[in-house]
Amino acid sequence: MRILLATTVLALLPSVLRAEPMSLDEALRRAETQAPELRAREAGVDAATSAAIAADRLPDPKLDLAIKDFPVTGPDAGRFNRDDFTMQVIGISQEFTNPAKRRARALREHAEIGVAEAEQAVAAQDVRLATALAWIDLHYAKKRLKELDSLDAELDNLQATVTARLASGAARPAQALEPEQLRAEIADRRSGLTAEIARYRAQLTRFTGDPAADTVVDLPPLAVDGDALRAGLAALPLLRGYDARTLAADAETGLARADKRPDYTVNAAYGRREPNFGDLVTVGVTIDLPLFAKKRQDPKIAARASEATRARLDREAAERAVEASLSADLAMHRMHDEQLANARTRLVPLAKKRAQLDLESFGAGRLDLGTALLSTLTLAEAEVDALAREAEVARDAVRIIYTYGETRR
Template sequence: MTFKCNCTGWPLVAGFAASVLAWPGFAAALTLDQALRLAENNAPSLTAQDQKIQAASSAAIPAGELPDPKLVLGLQNYPVGGPDRWSVDQDFMTMQMVGYRQEMPNADKRKARIEVADAAIERAAAERRVERLKVRQATALAWISGYSVERKEALFRDLFKENRLLSETVRAQIAGGRAQPADAVTPKQEAARLAEQQDNLTLERTQARAALKRWIGTAANDKPEGGLPVWPVDASTFNHQLQHHPELAAFAPMTREAQARVQEAVSEKKSDWSWEVDYQHRGREFGDMVSVQFSWDLPLFPETRQNPKIAARQAEVSQLQAEREALSREHTEQLENQLADYQRLDRAVRRTEESLVPLAREKVDLSLASYRAGQGDLNAVVNARRELIEARLKQIDMEEQRALTAARLHFAYGETSL
């Protein structure tokens, strides 16, 4: 017996499965922790920093080694006049030479080069920590923005439901003779206004996903899930950690590298030397010879050669010290401003939760009750609902801004050991 499989239905099954997975209830979710892990694994800037560390490590291997030796070939005392001219073996002074030459930088210079290379590795590692902090912070900010958009989207779904209930109330009032037929248009106008506001969320969602996609790739299309992160915000802790900020900590290896370059410039005041061994071959009737020679650099004019280089390297050290102090003051200013902004936003969130939103909701309930009793105006109900919508949207915005400020503080001064 033969079996024949009719597979024409499989594309339909696959399409149905894909459509099911595309439903909101089946959409892939993305938590903040997952986004941070993906960013550390996928961010191209971190890959670039890893390669920079690898490059510095490879460059450090030959830092203290001697220069490559030189092979010396030559023809010495070649006659161009007299009876033996143009001959390489008739004149006893003509020699075919092969030699070996090795340059010997002074010990201080080799030591300084090793220190420069080691400091370069430390500097590359410090720069990677800075970049990691920036990647994690930017990822968190983008995720928080995307999560807040989803909260607003859920709010608008509730608002549309409430608007449909208002429309039913208005129709009941018109049927009972307690409202004008023109009132039936008002809920429709409100629905259109809500739809217009909702359209702005599409732009905000696209912008948030684009920002997140920069760090984690296509996973940014997944729906943010969880809740707004809650990080402790303690001024004393942040002030203590300020000087350990990765951007400030990076100045330590940068300064060591600059100081090592100063020592390398100073070492040029000491003579480098070289040695050479040559073997000279002459004609058969003449004996071959061996020569040994040494040479030294003579730094006789330091005022116009070595000293200006030393001064330039010392100026670079002073420049780094001044830049670190300037950056430290900048971070101090940023920290104080962000702490003050966080406190303001925290008070605004509590005020919105405890008074603005409850009072706006109470106003809607009272206005609607009066309207149902035939004692109120529909415009009062609509205006009260608009105030409630604005208060609820403001609440989400304030909570988002507070979370964004907390993220900036946390990743700048709470993760300095990472």
């Protein structure tokens, strides 16, 4: 039993150690090591690298075993070594692919390595972005939940005021139910936020592998430098992938052109005959004859060249799309930042002042409870809205940084 208990504790220890809240950087580090998408792309790079080793190698030699000129009719039909024609032959042949074709194959396979590496970098970028967004969403959902808890505490104070006024006869009995009605509405919102927190935590768990994924209180600074991002767009994994595909298309074009140069095969054979006759040796060369290039090789070259042109145009279109998307995202980020500043400097302070004045008026008997509660709810909504705007600004920054600023492989 002791051994079983110790084994169970040791098995649970890693998850217990991971149960501590993680920072954004820690979540990203875990995602880079735990996400299966990245391990899958890494296997793709390994496969492309292995395939490139044999790209420019000659084909394997071929062994030729044969019985030649065996009689099937006449007086010697079905008999070995009764005439001077039947031979037992053993031979070997080696195909020599022209050097231009071998170089083109090597270039194509190395371009495929670049494509695989770019796909790995894009997958890493996607995982980091999704992990960061899940962290941000979980972080601010928890903060919004705390705001609702604070509103609950304020309702307790308001309930005490209502009870005192009821005791003095300054309030109607029905007014005692109004704080409870508001508390019921808050409970509905709390249920929604609790579900969102569970969803965001599940998303964070998906990438980090931590079943108890949680966030720390502090959010690291997220500075967005539009000029620096524009200057580094060419190094984005997405565009590097298009560059690699363009190189692969050029290599395919070179391979098609190399088909106009002949390959040749060298072969040698030894033929054993009836002992009364001498053995024979055969040596020869077989050469491809690309004599009809206009109908065979040239159309393939034109097709591959068109594919290469399409790859370059796709790359140009992708670059323009990225530039336009960055400009649009920066504009949205500026708008959300201005809206957040407006909420912090004007909307929330005004709502807080109004709620304070209305509560004072209610305490003095100059305002009905419904209006005071509405002001309190308006303040809570303003604070929650400010948090939502802050979360949107953080999401914008994360999306911009991890979409346009992640250039590492």
